[in-house]
Amino acid sequence: MGAELRRDDMEVAEEDISDSQAFRFVEHVLQSVRMDPFQVDLRDKEEYDSLLSIVDSSKKRSYDDEALLVTTLKALSEAVSKIDIMYHHALLNNIFTMSIWYLNSDTRDALLSLITRLAAVADQFLRECLQMLVNNFTPPGSLTAFIGQPRWLARKKEIYSQLHESLRMISDTVPLAPRMLKDIIDRSMPKLFDNKAKMVSFVECMLGLDNDRMGDLIGALLLAKVVDLLTELDVNITWEDILQDEHNKGIFDMELEDLGEDEDSLGQEGTKALFGGNACAEKLDGLMVVFCEHLKSCKEHGRLPQEFDILKTIFRASVLRVHKSKFAQFIMFYACSLDPEICGLEFALFLSDIFIKKEEDSISRMSAVSYVGSYLSRARFISADTVVGILKRLVDWCVDYCDLQNNIGITTKPINHQIFYASCQAVMYILCFRLRSIMDYPNLKAQLFNMPFGYILTHPLEPLKVCLPSIVDEFLRQAKAARLFNASVHSEFEDALESDLSKTFGGMNRLDMFFPFDPYLLKESDRYMRPNFEYWSMVKTTYNNYNSDVDDELVDLDAPEMNVGSLDDHVEIDLNSDDDLEYSMNKMSITPNRSFFHQIMANSDTGLTMPARIRPSVSPPS
């Protein structure tokens, strides 16, 4: 072994001791106490104790001590067959409670190779070894404060790669070890109330494992665990947290000044203000960054398609039906944006498949159609022909549904036709965002204009009366400008904010309010989503071409609203003021024209005119 020892300082024996002598000595000590404690010779016991004190997890070490530790660890790994779970319990305990974070690189190597050997020797140590490695996924408590410093970042990387290497070696010698590792990771997963640094480093290390060959074995499980954690954090952020702060801001009109002053402090201030120090949101933010980085590295290594397949399954199982989730679903959004041609398209098809399949339960189907609507509207990377293709599927389904209803006779209770209304709403929502851009392509335009919108919208089921008024209104406005269909359809909501029907529908069924990909509010991870996200302020509408006066008017009306929640849009993008205010209002709202109404109603007592997506979240279904 090539270790350079400080021989003169060796405590184990006198000067000029060679590696092999030290090894033999340790072996001898181990052997000599391998018997009933009463029979152990006192001198041997003493030597064993001194061995214990060298391998002490809590001790602070000088360089000499550290060198001594390296030799001892190497000697131990040469003598693993002598280590006995009965008689060397104290020694093993010391080894397994060591934290590798404080050790030098050499020492870490020695310790980890000892661990891998122990794991391979006899299975009785396997669990402890794996547990010890997993424990070291997170730095010890006293270190977490410094872990963000650059000095530690490099070290952290190194430690992670060493841990991964050790785990890989263990799985080489004990092929079934990953099964056990799975359980151990499962049990050691950070809990909701662990601090952010711990969570982030654990997940980072865990996802690092997925890159490895280990990923083939337990990658799917690791991802599922992380997604579960994300969702759990997500549902623990309540909209009250966010809204309260936004309202306060609005009331005090403070952020304009704040913006000026804090411009260079990036989003941190904003996040704090936004969430009022909501711990869950911050943790989620950190984890989203880690996850997005992971996806990015997958993309770089060409493993994104496989990863995406796994993610899809996980999404289906644990995110799709969670209506309170606000941000966790953006991992799908980001994954899609990394590979629009394959993943992006696949996701759209996957969602519409779920929607169309009769075997799926209605909650999943409605969720899926809401996802389709929100996704196609917001994902800038999705091409217009994909949008038209999916729209066609949705419209075809609606037509079939209408036909079927004609045949069997209509019951007009909205609650019986939830899925139909949800899909109508999704279609309209997509068109609000996309109609103008589709019009640019003559062939797509022709396809779109061939779809029987008039038939569906004027059908006795009266989707226009039931869907969200703001969407209906915006849709009709755009459709009229574009002359999308001939039938004389007019909004029912000109004088009322919500029809009774719509209310019952909305009240009974939260899904009509579910817009999964609304603007992303987490500060740190926002940079991953923003470039691919379509904000309403940037959408070109059909009526814009023909009737710019109206638009100006609108902006004027919006103007007083601008302060509501315009917190974090100021830094990265230099929006002109009009965009800014429209964008800011958009952050809260899914509905394009909401503030138009909102403005009118703001002075009256309509608390009901809250942005649509907020309500369902605040009062989750029981």
Place this chain on the structure above:
Amino acid sequence: MDALREAEAKLTVYVHPSNAADVRRAVARQLSSLLFSYEDRFDGVLLAHEATVESEQGKILNGLVPYFGVPVHANLLLYSPKPDMMLEGKVEMLGKESIHAIVLGVFSAAIMLDDIHEKFKFKRKKYGGKFVSRSDKQHVIKKGSMIRFSVKRVDAEMNCHVTGSLIPPHTGSMLWLSVHDDEYALEINSGKRSRDNKIKTEQHEQDHSVKSSGRKHKSKSRKRSFEER
């Protein structure tokens, strides 16, 4: 290899009512959940299974969740090493005091210094090392070589982790044995490993019931016949 064994089993698999639409799949999944873990009832690790549903009728359990029992006839492939069996494995890691091998690509086996024949001498190399026989320099065990060893102890709890021994005769590097060990050479040349002495055993077992992860799995008065080669 000795440790591989086929077994036939009559099982009753309890299926959750939610899986009633596709019973065959539910049964296969239930059996698959046992793969690669040691199962007391089978006295080994399940490697493969092939099940046929015997009857269209299942017995419904009383209780909150009406699981129904499906009678299944299954052919199982089991790995169940026993002391003194001969195993073959590939050396994955070795050091001065131990050799670690992988059997069938999945199961781990370790041979400790005490169980390595004295004739082997460890030679340290830059990367790992190798054991070389004192009697014949050709007889070498290093990383990647296939070895034949006898089973000394089996740890059933940990998926049949085997502690092996290189002391008994006809053990060592398979490459060397195939040339220098007459008995082994004869065995592999004859193309079969004493397949004649088939022993059939029938075994009746008491009722067992096991609950695993919320589902029930039960085998009733299982009749098992297996061949020992």
